[in-house]
Amino acid sequence: MSALLVIDRLSVRYDSRHVLRALSLEVRGGEIVALMGPVGRRQSTALRAVAALQPFDDGGIVVDGFALAPGPVPPESRLVPLRRRVGLVFQAHALFAHLTALDNVTLALRHVLGQSRGDAEAVATKLLASLDVGARAAAWPSQLSGGEAQRVAIARALSRQTLPCCSWTSRRRRSTPRAAARSGRRCVI
């Protein structure tokens, strides 16, 4: 099986300072890959580059056939295939503060995939339940514990059948990445 995610000699510089130097990585379907290191070693920067939130200076990234090149981040209109493939769970979860847990998950289903509210809520409810936060569907992000918020964020990233990239520190519960992987999707941590 060919690699779903290929990172080839990825380099990121801020001014003249190298923050990432020639990082290479291949992930195949079904693999759980951990990119580990002490805090501040720019693991998140690599994942942000994969999600096209962060420009890079050298190397290349191919996500399930979609290639990203060095230079400024391309406009959103050219990233549509990538957005279908990659979801990102942010270190500080970044749930939408004005929406309930359920609405956080249904947002993309309804407004990107064009599902009806009923269909989207059915999908989202199932996703939340599979991540053990089904009971928290009606809660606001500010009412969730750190672990719950992280799981809702995973559900949101999975809502579009994507390859989730998760970024978090070791304080988080170890079961969380496994929960994401259990949902049967491909995962980079």
Next chain:
Amino acid sequence: MGVLARADSALRDSVDAVLREAMRDGSLEQIFRRWDVWDPSQGALFDRVLRSDRAPKAAGAARRISAVAYLPSLAGAAVVTALVSLLSMMLAVIVGLGLASSRVYGPVWLRVATTIYIELIRGTPLLLQLFVIYYGLAGVVRLPAFLAAVLALGLNYAAYEAEIYRGALEAVPRPQLEAARTLGLSELQILRLVRGPQALRFALAPMTNDFVALLKDSSLVSVITVVELTKETAIYATNVGSWVVPGVLCAAIYLAMSLPLARLARRLERRWRPAA
């Protein structure tokens, strides 16, 4: 003798007061004699005018009647104030949203243009802007006073609203926008579904502040002949010769309009705040 518009009753009253004073101290008679237009019938007229002038002032009942008689015109003027304020608020919100989004999302030239507009409007007096729009533009286009008042107030407050909205848009945390982008929402959808709703909450308190201020600033439009609440109160006070009753009435009407506005804003703020 002079002919004045009905709306100018304050001017009429002050002209009358000056004339009476001149009759009383004899200076009007002197002027008439100098220009050789004095005749004895004028003296009789002066006496009659001065007597009738003193009569109502002596009677308290007459003044009470005039207080009641002024209520309909005060109510009418309050409607003018409410209309001017409401219409300019709507204009300010719409133009302000346009200005703020061009300043946040627009290309460089548009950002520069809106910045110049905002600084120009905020840096010059509203009074001057009223004069420019009503009298200054009269050579090009003669706007009705009411329309000129709404335009000047609305365009002025739009500059302040724009800065509130820009600040609110920029206060939405970056990760929220990035999360929305990774979900595949378009820039417009992000503004409509994520950034806008969150920014609105930041903007609500300063917006209420501005709208209460606008309600009171609407009294400035009397300088371009729109008779609104403050102007009508001044006419009323001049006619009854006291500011006590008219002043209290006027303040009460302004409060009756501004307090519900503040209450409504607080209710919205509570409703939009997700339970903590």
